[in-house]
Amino acid sequence: MEQTTVKIGIVGGTGYTGVELLRILANHNQAQVVAITSRSESGVKVADMYPNLRGIYDLAFSEPTVEVLQACDVVFFATPHGVAMSMAHELTAAGVKVIDLAADFRINDLAVWSKWYGLEHTCEDLMPQVAYGLPEVFREQVKQANIIANPGCYPTSILLALKPLIDHDLIDVSDIVADGKSGVSGAGRGANVAMLGAEMSESFKAYGVAGHRHLPEMQDKLMQMAEQNIGLTFVPHLVPMIRGMESSVYANLKTDMGQDQLQTLFEECYADETFVDVMPAGSLPETRMVKGSNMCRMAVYRPPGSNKVVVTSVIDNLVKGAAGQAVQNMNILFGLPENSGLNQVALLP
Amino acid sequence: MEQTTVKIGIVGGTGYTGVELLRILANHNQAQVVAITSRSESGVKVADMYPNLRGIYDLAFSEPTVEVLQACDVVFFATPHGVAMSMAHELTAAGVKVIDLAADFRINDLAVWSKWYGLEHTCEDLMPQVAYGLPEVFREQVKQANIIANPGCYPTSILLALKPLIDHDLIDVSDIVADGKSGVSGAGRGANVAMLGAEMSESFKAYGVAGHRHLPEMQDKLMQMAEQNIGLTFVPHLVPMIRGMESSVYANLKTDMGQDQLQTLFEECYADETFVDVMPAGSLPETRMVKGSNMCRMAVYRPPGSNKVVVTSVIDNLVKGAAGQAVQNMNILFGLPENSGLNQVALLP
Amino acid sequence: MEQTTVKIGIVGGTGYTGVELLRILANHNQAQVVAITSRSESGVKVADMYPNLRGIYDLAFSEPTVEVLQACDVVFFATPHGVAMSMAHELTAAGVKVIDLAADFRINDLAVWSKWYGLEHTCEDLMPQVAYGLPEVFREQVKQANIIANPGCYPTSILLALKPLIDHDLIDVSDIVADGKSGVSGAGRGANVAMLGAEMSESFKAYGVAGHRHLPEMQDKLMQMAEQNIGLTFVPHLVPMIRGMESSVYANLKTDMGQDQLQTLFEECYADETFVDVMPAGSLPETRMVKGSNMCRMAVYRPPGSNKVVVTSVIDNLVKGAAGQAVQNMNILFGLPENSGLNQVALLP
Amino acid sequence: MEQTTVKIGIVGGTGYTGVELLRILANHNQAQVVAITSRSESGVKVADMYPNLRGIYDLAFSEPTVEVLQACDVVFFATPHGVAMSMAHELTAAGVKVIDLAADFRINDLAVWSKWYGLEHTCEDLMPQVAYGLPEVFREQVKQANIIANPGCYPTSILLALKPLIDHDLIDVSDIVADGKSGVSGAGRGANVAMLGAEMSESFKAYGVAGHRHLPEMQDKLMQMAEQNIGLTFVPHLVPMIRGMESSVYANLKTDMGQDQLQTLFEECYADETFVDVMPAGSLPETRMVKGSNMCRMAVYRPPGSNKVVVTSVIDNLVKGAAGQAVQNMNILFGLPENSGLNQVALLP
Structure with missing residues (x-):
């Protein structure tokens, strides 16, 4: 039986949610990280910044270009707010799913959003394609969305x-x-x-x-x-x-x-x-x-x-409150078992 | 000018509130710890159990006897509940002030007390001599009390x-x-x-x-x-x-x-x-x-x-929530400046 | 392709190396824990003692009996020293491999062993079947051993x-x-x-x-x-x-x-x-x-x-210094890929 | 009996050794901090930066000027290396003792110093007035010095x-x-x-x-x-x-x-x-x-x-390895009891 492999891009992978996505996806057997971008660290190997990944990823950070990201099936934004919004039109237009771990799509009332985040919202037209990615509450919406607003922790x-x-x-x-x-x-x-x-x-x-x-x-x-x-x-x-x-x-x-x-x-x-x-x-x-x-x-x-x-x-x-839930949402979006890559047992003690 | 020195006994000094009393009293210039008792550690030097006190106290733990404690001006109980209650009559009768860091005198409604602590209360007659030692609320009562119920943290x-x-x-x-x-x-x-x-x-x-x-x-x-x-x-x-x-x-x-x-x-x-x-x-x-x-x-x-x-x-x-507040109450009881021995600056970082 | 499944017993699973074995083996696709023993906790579910395992193991601690352990392919001893030694004859005689995470078989010079551990050594006859389970140094010996002395951390x-x-x-x-x-x-x-x-x-x-x-x-x-x-x-x-x-x-x-x-x-x-x-x-x-x-x-x-x-x-x-290395040794003993079950990425941050 | 009060300046008081000096000196009865300087925080109250000092110091950080510091008996440098060196001539010329908690005067061989610190040393002429402030080894030198190189931790x-x-x-x-x-x-x-x-x-x-x-x-x-x-x-x-x-x-x-x-x-x-x-x-x-x-x-x-x-x-x-030893050196320099202000009992637990 042939298996789907989801091609994944990660924008802004130098923070903790970025490295956590990589840790989780390393044990996901239907996912492949094809690009991880960072303006400031372009060219640096991810394993040099995060030595827990030595021997696991040979990937280096690259400049975030639309071409590279449009070749992915899904792009995770592990960025400050405002970044996903700036690329969402181009990606969704190309049929790429967007999972934003920041706040750009979390609040339906965009006036409220602008007040708290101090930015104009530039994706009002995309809001009908957005689901709030808390699967236990909004799973049906997630299934049909093109953009996932991954919830805050x-x-x-x-x-x-x-x-x-x-x-x-x-x-x-x-x-x-x-x-x-x-x-x-x-x-x-x-x-x-x-x-x-x-x-x-x-x-x-x-x-x-x-x-x-x-x-x-x-x-x-x-x-x-x-x-x-x-x-x-x-x-x-x-x-x-x-x-x-x-x-x-x-x-x-x-x-x-x-x-x-x-x-x-x-x-x-x-x-x-x-x-x-x-x-x-x-x-x-x-x-x-x-x-x-x-x-x-x-x-x-x-x-x-x-x-x-x-x-x-x-x-x-960092897991259910960020990167793990993002992968859970990806699994739902692509019809994979919801727990793929998410079988880590809590580290105790 | 001659200064009062308060003679202090500590019952049950092997726990954290005991060592904290000793730490605080080491810099109190009108207080002298004359006895510190522990059944289990009798004969052991306090500095052997708590090496931060090496060079500061030469005192050893002793058996808790009424004679020794009746020679004190005040006795602190840094014990489990029930102990202060068992010695309060003898000590107050001898004019010794009692400061209980445990719970024996904290609840006026003794039926409620018995329900939560699972013991008969044996000092109902002493309750009129008790003040709840939260000076910022009950300072006037503290001044006139013979027994201080030092509050929980x-x-x-x-x-x-x-x-x-x-x-x-x-x-x-x-x-x-x-x-x-x-x-x-x-x-x-x-x-x-x-x-x-x-x-x-x-x-x-x-x-x-x-x-x-x-x-x-x-x-x-x-x-x-x-x-x-x-x-x-x-x-x-x-x-x-x-x-x-x-x-x-x-x-x-x-x-x-x-x-x-x-x-x-x-x-x-x-x-x-x-x-x-x-x-x-x-x-x-x-x-x-x-x-x-x-x-x-x-x-x-x-x-x-x-x-x-x-x-x-x-x-x-351990300080305002226990030993420090106990010393503050002692200072009030004996008419000393309320901050005597309590000028420690918080350790930051 | 059919895969071997190694049947595993764990003796003394209530400590940290026990729960760590369970965490690691949960993601090992050719291993099945069939018994985990504890005299003191017999009948208690492992997930009740270690809630990180809730939903993963339904297993309860059982009394350590020879019958149950002899039905395993391998028995891990996550016990104090002396226990593996007491059961090694019966298990190896039944063809069961023994992996001792304690010290019973770590020192070849049994006089030295007795001096440091304060016990008579009762398995001198088994020492030729023992390998010191540090694969990077003694891999060939491990392959042929019946008893693995899993190294100290x-x-x-x-x-x-x-x-x-x-x-x-x-x-x-x-x-x-x-x-x-x-x-x-x-x-x-x-x-x-x-x-x-x-x-x-x-x-x-x-x-x-x-x-x-x-x-x-x-x-x-x-x-x-x-x-x-x-x-x-x-x-x-x-x-x-x-x-x-x-x-x-x-x-x-x-x-x-x-x-x-x-x-x-x-x-x-x-x-x-x-x-x-x-x-x-x-x-x-x-x-x-x-x-x-x-x-x-x-x-x-x-x-x-x-x-x-x-x-x-x-x-x-707890991993390379104990439970992980024990699983690595098990993999070698049974001809499995040496990294089976051991692909956990370090948790950082 | 009248007591000396040592007038103290602290240069660069915003770091941990600065706040630690203030904590220690707060309980020193023959010391008065008259100035604490910081270019970046000039005008800010020290208690606003270090709230453990609220109610203890009303002092604000000030610009480091020679006039203010020359009016002190001793100036502590809680600065990066190079700063004490730049002010040592003016201060010692005015009879002010210098205690440098950084490294400017720690190495007698100035060529070695320059190699490790990447700076020209500008106080070669002052080196005969320097003592390495480890009193248990060099107490006699400390007594007679004008500049103390407070040792590294x-x-x-x-x-x-x-x-x-x-x-x-x-x-x-x-x-x-x-x-x-x-x-x-x-x-x-x-x-x-x-x-x-x-x-x-x-x-x-x-x-x-x-x-x-x-x-x-x-x-x-x-x-x-x-x-x-x-x-x-x-x-x-x-x-x-x-x-x-x-x-x-x-x-x-x-x-x-x-x-x-x-x-x-x-x-x-x-x-x-x-x-x-x-x-x-x-x-x-x-x-x-x-x-x-x-x-x-x-x-x-x-x-x-x-x-x-x-x-x-x-x-x-931060104490014997920095600020406490600096105060110990100050006590020696001014003929005060060596333990003045240094009676803090270690905080345990």
Whole structure:
């Protein structure tokens, strides 16, 4: 039996999501990375920048040219926002699928997008071809899209935590609190004093007091999921570790439900999902349980003496929160098994 | 001018709060540790167990006897719960002040206490002599007490965050969410697989799903502060770092107030406090800003588009959250300057 | 084409090398774990103890019985020393291959073994069937053995660093210094105060002052490799990280050789090895370049102004230093491709 | 009794040694920081850059002018190399003592200095006024100097480890190996990708393959101490922690000496030193035993079966390895108790 091989281009592969795509795709048996581009590192071998890839990739970074990318089946953008938008017309016109790991296509309301990202949006005409690549919520749209807006890491962990509650209309969506915590790889590989080991180790802090860009993204998707206005308070925090993200989500139940009912409801909601694991009642997920893997593990908890429900969910911010989910979306787009290349077992300890 | 020297006994000095008391008291010029007890380590020099104290203390652990402790002016209990309770009658009868770093005297409602701690309370008669040792809230009671219930670490960080809002009756106290995060030293020095470096490093998790004992402690004190019933949802989390605690507290404002008004209100509330620092608007505290020091630093934040107020506060769980606050209480009890021995500057980086 | 499937038993699977074997074997397409034993955890599902395995293994720990293990093709011992020795006769008699990740068969001189391990050796008769499972040095012996003594982590990193120098008789083998550094997972999963996160984080130390058991193991193998007496000074150190091992090895060149000659010699020595990577001149390996992978990366360095040669090598102590190398040995024993199941790319960042 | 107050200027106070000087001097009762300069941060309050100093210093960074600095008793240079050299003439001419925490005056052989630092040395005439500020070796010179070359961190830990052996002419000084390990704060506060938390956490590596500048510094001082040529191989390593430095030093004994003799010799050598602690035989120092303190703790070890002696020593690279030793030198220069301001107990855990 002959197998399809998807030809892949990666734009902007020098950051952490770029190297993570390469790590994951190295064990994908129906994918071939044919080009990885970087203006600043053109000519440098990827294995010289990322020695974990020595012996695995002989590829060098190249200039991002339309010709090279148009010869691919799919192009991943592991770039700052604005870049995917600038090349999306040419690529989709050539029949190339686009998976943007940045934010260019994440928010349907382009006025909101422009306000938070400080740019004019240049692809309004392409928005009908876009799907928000959270397969557990929007799989059918993903199948038919030409452009995938790969979700932010916080939205991935928080929307998955809320989906069972919203699907069943169980909570007051006007008052949701999401307290998110991320490892430092989420801040990227840029030289930044605040992210030095001597600054972030052995310390914990909230950040983003002026507003985090994942807030409007979540508001946009929650409104779509709930089909009504929602109220979300979101505070992100920085954890002294490399990888991992935990979100604790608090909401008020509209009608009383016990722990057992909630547990069953969550388990049923995700029974058919490969990459969402509802932990047994009484246990709580830890980020190390998903380190290096594409899993989202979660637990639902019903504190006694109130009408609150608490959901805690964990992902690896670079995998299910970025590169792994991008590959999952690629698999869906090309009709491959959804878990191809995504069988990594979390590294524990 | 002659100076008082307070003679100090420490019961159960082998844990982290014990060594932290010794570290702090080493630079207190009106305090002398005359006895430090441990059944299991009797005869061992404290500096052999804690080599950071080599050359500073020549003291050895001794058996905890009433005679030795009755010769002290004050006895700190750095023990599991239940121990202070068992010696409090004899010590207070001899005029010795008791500062309990465990939980024996933290909850006024002794039925609630017994439920959470699984013990009969044997000191009901002494409760009128007890003050909850959070000086910024209960300083006058501390001054006149014979027994200090030194607060838990989470309650310290969360009650201080809420005090300005409750004092001015600004929030709906029936629906408060406190998302707490602690370094691993809070779990103590017991051999425990889950606290091994290979288990807790590079991971983040919620814990205490079955209910954390600091919840009833906070409920008890918040009701006292608010003079009404309160509703508190509290989820503690474990951070891969040794020291430090951050709490993010979420509440709904009853009447609208802007960022500036809240900022002013918080600054005024703590203007006279040595150990509470309200950070400037727009900044956020980090736990490293208080590492090794007795400070609590906090920020108040008013997210746009809702009626929420968010307060984030940080302490060193072993200092303001334990041993430092205990020394602060001792200073108040004996009429010493409240900051004696507590001038450590946080270790940064 | 039909493929062999190797039936595998794992004795003592509750420790870190046990879970690491399971992680690696999960992606080995010619291996099936049919039994994993633990006296203390019998009946517990492995995924309940190691939640990274949820959804991957449905297996439960079972009592270690000879019947079950004799039905396997190979049995891995991820146990304390002494256990493999107690079952080796029965298993090898039944034609089952034994791979011992502990130390029972690592030292040919059984008097030395007994001195360091404090036990009588009960398998002297089996020693002719044993190979020391460092394939890059002893591959031919491994192919024909029935029992594999899987090397210690320090010996793996240090012997590989020295092999090119010894093969070419370049150094004075009577005066070698090996300064080793290990992450804390090397200490295992036992509850041990010194390995608590609050104790080992943010600290670095030498240990093993009374002598580390990997010293006689290395002496034994170095003598075999050099065919003469050797002198080795070995000091192990503990690094505040979970995984990873670095060794810096210092020796005196007998005849002068430049950096370029040494570089070429090292590259040639390992040109055909899948799991040893000689880094380019001027670069130095970092443990993160092998995290989760079976690679050993090394660099050779010739400091000016002396006759010293320095080799630094890195491995993941749980993979090439334990479970990965054990699977590599299994592959050799059963004629499978040596890298089957061992294509994990190091997790970076 | 009236007390002297030393008026202090700090040039280049924005780095880690700058903030560490401020932390230490905050508890020095005979010192007053009157100026702290920074071109780039002029006008910024030090507490805004280093929030651990909030409430302790009201001082702002100022432009470095000769007038301001000439009004000081002593000026610390916490700058890159080359800066102290450029101001030393003016300051010493005005009777101001200079303590350079950088390398300008560390190497007596100025040709060697120029080769390693790539600059012309402009203060040859001042070299007779310079002392190398390692008080335990060169205290008498320090007392009479006008300029202190504050030692590098590696040299501090390694020279102190070797002093007893060299003083008694016990080792072959032509073949010394020093394997050094440093926390990341040693790399300073500059934005540097390699020092990002996501890069250096959970990893260990050797570095400085092209030669570390502390090597010629140590060679220079060891020759002075040994009064003969010496041979030193030095490989520095980076440890994933903020503070702390450990050095393991290996040498060959010229005549056999047992563990006990060596232990006695080390203890006697440092019996009168406040800041050097020889640990008991059989114990080993850990960097956490000196975190935040000015202590150097060490152990001497005699491996059986060879003529090697091993010394392991630990310091806090920012305290005894930089700012603390600088204050110790200041105390000596001004006739103050050598431990003034240096009574911090190491922060453990």
